Amino acid sequence: MGSEHIPVSVGGRVLRISNLDKVLYPDTGFTKRDVLDYYVAVAEALLPRLAERPVTLMRFPDGADREGFFEKHAARHAPEWVRTARIPTRSGTAEYVFLEELPALVWAANLAALELHVPQWRIGEGTRLPDQLVFDLDPGAPAGIVECCRVAVLLRDALAEDGLCAYPKTSGSKGMQLYVPVTATEEKQSSRYAKRLAERLAGRHPELITATMTKAVRPGRVFIDWSQNNPAKTTIAAYSLRARPEPAVSTPLRWTEVERGEPLAFGPRQVRERLAEHGDLLAGMGDSRAALPSE
Structure with a gap:
């Protein structure tokens, strides 16, 4: 479907999904459509692992066989309904996203965020107090x-x-x-x-x-x-894909x-x-x- 953006209703939100047929795992032909399908299928188990944890996205827009990049300051891509918060980092602060509902998870997957990394604390537990x-x-x-x-x-x-x-x-x-x-x-x-x-x-x-x-x-x-x-530091979330x-x-x-x-x-x-x-x-x-x- 090329780079066409397709409006899709997910959990009462309208998202614009693109490049569904793009192969993100070349060795197996696993496409972005497959990535989205997987994350939708496991969302009920995955979302509790992400709840109230700022998510660092590891994105692979050119596929898992190419170099990816970590993105902490992801809010510039986010729709207004995706929860964000400015959190201190080693080099200053970053505007992190929180993937706490299915539409937000699908939004991140559409960015080819194959890997989702989270810290061992929740923002609601106090200042980075581990749980x-x-x-x-x-x-x-x-x-x-x-x-x-x-x-x-x-x-x-x-x-x-x-x-x-x-x-x-x-x-x-x-x-x-x-x-x-x-x-x-x-x-x-x-x-x-x-x-x-x-x-x-x-x-x-x-x-x-x-x-x-x-x-x-x-x-x-x-x-x-x-x-x-x-x-x-962060660790790969349970149920997250790996590149x-x-x-x-x-x-x-x-x-x-x-x-x-x-x-x-x-x-x-x-x-x-x-x-x-x-x-x-x-x-x-x-x-x-x-x-x-x-x-």
């Missing part, structure tokens, strides 16, 4: 997803000792991530706790785990990246899958099937929030 931890498990070859599963179980058990509940998901790339719903008393409390726990596990399992960012020590180990709990040769999704997992230590990678069709079979595995995650241990 969840995230542990990003990054394997150094020849370690892979199987080793990430082993580390995830060790992390889950250590967190349980502190009264915290962990929810696993794939990163949509080569690793895994754990969400941990928490209550905190100040901005950097969760980051300090995550670092201490990662270093403790690395000390217990040095052959499997590293808690340092130095790439030279990563081969054959899983790096527990605790740094994404910094209030200024890979084939469309991949950051997918919530069942602990039984993790414990089996099997390869775990899912595309849009599989995620839709999983939602139909299991529902949203992160539903009710906020009900498991518990206080971080005192320091």
Whole structure:
């Protein structure tokens, strides 16, 4: 359909959609129409993961095989009905968008925002006060997803000792991530706790785990990246697409899958099937929030 803009009614809003037949994943022929269809299909599960969190869009207007770019200051593209807020950044401030309803999600997808990244705090929780931890498990070859599963179980058990509940998901790339719903008393409390726990596990399992960012020590180990709990950093949202040769999704997992230590990678069709079979595995995650241990 070329660059023709087609008016479409979504959730009572009229959006102008363009380039529906543009291929955004050349290896598979996955088009913008397919991207929009996927995000509409998973919106009920995805939108709670974005609620009240400023979203950093990672856009790939020329396709996932070309260089994309992060966009924090996205409000200049936004219709007036998309919620925005000016939020401090490392270099000043940016006018972030909030994708809290289906029309806003479709608007972002139409910009070829394949990836949606969010912080570990909600704007309604206070000044960047975290409401969840995230542990990003990054394997150094020849370690892979199987080793990430082993580390995830060790992390889950250590967190349980502190009264915290962990929810696993794939990163949509080569690793895994754990969400941990928490209550905190100040901005950097969760980051300090995550670092201490990662270093403790690395000390217990040095052959499997590293808690340092130095790439030279990563081969054959899983790096527990605790740094994404910094209030200024973001992590790929659950159910977001990833820009890979084939469309991949950051997918919530069942602990039984993790414990089996099997390869775990899912595309849009599989995620839709999983939602139909299991529902949203992160539903009710906020009900498991518990206080971080005192320091």
